[in-house]
Amino acid sequence: MSNHEAINEAILEIKDLSVAYGTxxxxxxxxxxxxxxxxxxxxxxxxxxxxSGKSTLAYxxxxxxxxxxxxxxxxxxxxxxxxxxxxxxxLRQFRWANISMVFQSxxxxxxxxxxxxxxxxxxxxxxxxxxxxxxxxxxAHELADLVRIDRSRITSYPHELSGGMRQRIxxxxxxSLEPSxxxxxxxxxxxDVVVQRxxxxxxxxxxxRVQFSVLFISHDFSLVSHLASRIAIMYAGRxxxxxxxxxxxDAKVAHHPYTEGLWRAIPKLTAKSVALEGIVGxxxxxxxxxxxxxxxPRCRYTFEPCRTVRPQLxxxxxxxxxxxxxxxxxxxxxQ
Ligand SMILES: Nc1ncnc2c1ncn2[C@@H]1O[C@H](COP(=O)(O)OP(=O)(O)OP(=O)(O)O)[C@@H](O)[C@H]1O
Ligand SMILES: [Mg+2]
Numbered sequence: 316m317s318n319h320e321a322i323n324e325a326i327l328e329i330k331d332l333s334v335a336y337g338t339x340x341x342x343x344x345x346x347x348x349x350x351x352x353x354x355x356x357x358x359x360x361x362x363x364x365x366x367s368g369k370s371t372l373a374y375x376x377x378x379x380x381x382x383x384x385x386x387x388x389x390x391x392x393x394x395x396x397x398x399x400x401x402x403x404x405x406l407r408q409f410r411w412a413n414i415s416m417v418f419q420s421x422x423x424x425x426x427x428x429x430x431x432x433x434x435x436x437x438x439x440x441x442x443x444x445x446x447x448x449x450x451x452x453x454x455a456h457e458l459a460d461l462v463r464i465d466r467s468r469i470t471s472y473p474h475e476l477s478g479g480m481r482q483r484i485x486x487x488x489x490x491s492l493e494p495s496x497x498x499x500x501x502x503x504x505x506x507d508v509v510v511q512r513x514x515x516x517x518x519x520x521x522x523x524r525v526q527f528s529v530l531f532i533s534h535d536f537s538l539v540s541h542l543a544s545r546i547a548i549m550y551a552g553r554x555x556x557x558x559x560x561x562x563x564x565d566a567k568v569a570h571h572p573y574t575e576g577l578w579r580a581i582p583k584l585t586a587k588s589v590a591l592e593g594i595v596g597x598x599x600x601x602x603x604x605x606x607x608x609x610x611x612p613r614c615r616y617t618f619e620p621c622r623t624v625r626p627q628l629x630x631x632x633x634x635x636x637x638x639x640x641x642x643x644x645x646x647x648x649x650q
Contacts, residue, residue, distance in 0.1 A: 324395070326496045326528045327353040327376065327414075332389030334368075334375045336382075343601045345371040347552040349389065350628070353496060358522060358529040360543030360560065362536055362577065364598050368552040369532045370419055373498045376530075377416050378406060394495055412442050415489040416498040419532075420505060422481035425473040431484045432469040438488050458487040461521055479510040486518065490525065500532045515542050537581045540564075548574050551599050551609035558634035571636045572614045608639065616640055 334346040345368040353359045363369050374380050376391050378398050391398045393414050401409060418424060426434055435455040440446060446454075459469045462483040473481055482502060489497050499518070503511040519542060522529055533539050539546055540560045548556040548571065556571040563570070563578055570578070576594035596613035599605055605612055611621040618639070620626075626637040 325352040325392075326355055326357075326394060327351070327530065328390075328392040328395075329372075329376065330390045330392075332372075332375060332391060333387040334371050334380065334384060335387050336371075336384050338383065338602070340602055342387075344387070344604075345384075345552050345601060346375060349552075349554060351547055351554060351557070353528050353530055355495075356522070356526050356528060357545065358519070358531055358543045360539035360546035361530055361532045361549060362534065362539055362546055363549035364534060366598050366601070367549045369534075369549060370500055371552075372549075373416060373500050373530070373532060376498060377410065377414065379416075408442070411438070411494065412492045413494050414496045414498070415492065415494045417485050417489045417500060417502045419500040421485040421500075421502070422473075422478060422505065425481060425484065427473055430470050430472055431476070431481075435469070435484070435488055435491055439491050442492050454491070455487075458491055461490075461525070462487045462517060478506050479514060482506060482510075482514060483517070486514075486521075490521065490527065493525070494527060496528045496530065498530045498532070501534070502531075503538070504533070504535070511538065518542065536577050548577070551604055552601060553609065553637070554628065554635075555610065555638070556634060556636045557628070558636075562634060568634070569632050569636070569641065570634065571610075571638050572616050572640070573610050576613075608637075 329349050329351040332346055332349040333344060335342040335344050349372060361369055361372070371384065374384070375386060380386065386399065396409065398406070398409070425431065432452065432455050435458060436448065436451045439451040439454055440448065443451070455469060456466050459466050464480055464483055468476065468480070476484070486502065503514050506514070515538065518529065531539060531543055540563055543560050546558055546560050547554050550573050556574050558570065558574070562568040573594065580593040594613055599609055607620065607622045607624050608614070608626050611617045614621065620639045624639070626639050628635040628637045629641065631641040
């Protein structure tokens with residue numbers, strides 16, 4: 316398949332992916348039977364509580380799993396290429412140039428003894444050795460403009476910059492090689508709300524100007540629903556729903572009970588009285604996951620098949636939902 320055909324299909328295609336951590340007590344399946352497609356120039360959100368497997372998925376997509384983590388089954392294709400079929404050199408050239416990642420708390424992972432300009436320039440030269448240092452520096456300055464950091468500030472060391480500026484630098488590094496896909500793992504969580512919003516607006520603006528796809532990982536539903544066009548919702552290592560962000564605003568559209576719970580837990584500025592209705596209970600222990608639907612112990616709709624039969628993702632009113640309440644004809648059960 317040529318790159319061009321692949322671009323018309325999906326930038327990222329995850330098929331039946333399962334990832335396990337080997338522990339003394341047995342395997343922890345942190346990602347299970349995952350299927351996900353990110354389309355060209357799309358911002359896709361990935362939402363889920365802490366421990367639901369979001370970062371594990373991101374590392375698996377980058378082929379950066381470490382320690383006891385391993386891919387048990389499935390495939391990851393980026394621009395049509397199977398990232399697990401590449402040899403080391405192929406992978407080295409492919410990664411960062413085609414797919415990059417902003418790591419969770421990356422702004423604290425900048426090298427403290429190098430100026431941020433040097434760090435951007437080094438990243439560029441690592442993959443584009445044909446460029447001169449001057450050309451790479453010029454590109455670093457253009458990137459600074461793009462993330463709205465004054466050119467005079469990029470010769471600073473990381474500690475001389477605010478958290479928001481450091482995070483912008485990390486984003487600049489992630490897009491410096493013009494990748495087709497950038498995975499952002501909670502890129503703004505450590506920042507205050509005002510800075511978060513401004514960085515998000517910038518990500519959207521840059522993404523529209525430069526054209527790339529984003530897989531935006533967060534546990535903050537309100538943040539993601541403003542940024543992403545589609546959102547995948549993860550629970551206990553599985554995708555339980557993939558939906559259009561705008562459908563969340565429409566109370567008439569059906570959603571997974573977990574999605575409903577997360578959405579209801581967001582304080583709505585428009586609500587007359589703010590009723591915070593979160594999700595009762597705690598996420599499951601992945602060493603001993605519940606039978607059937609992993610969400611059933613916390614679900615307000617649980618009925619017979621939920622305890623025994625695992626629901627599969629299926630089309631429901633334009634979304635994909637894994638829930639027994641919805642049968643293929645769209646008839647609702649168990650209310
Ligand atoms: N090194 C490890 N060894 C064993 N199990 C692990 C390890 N790292 C993660 N896990 C398991 O994998 C699950 C998913 O972890 P992961 O970090 O991917 O979650 P996350 O959704 O990114 O959470 P957060 O929102 O807190 O970043 C966890 O619930 C944990 O049980
Ligand atoms: Mg994480």
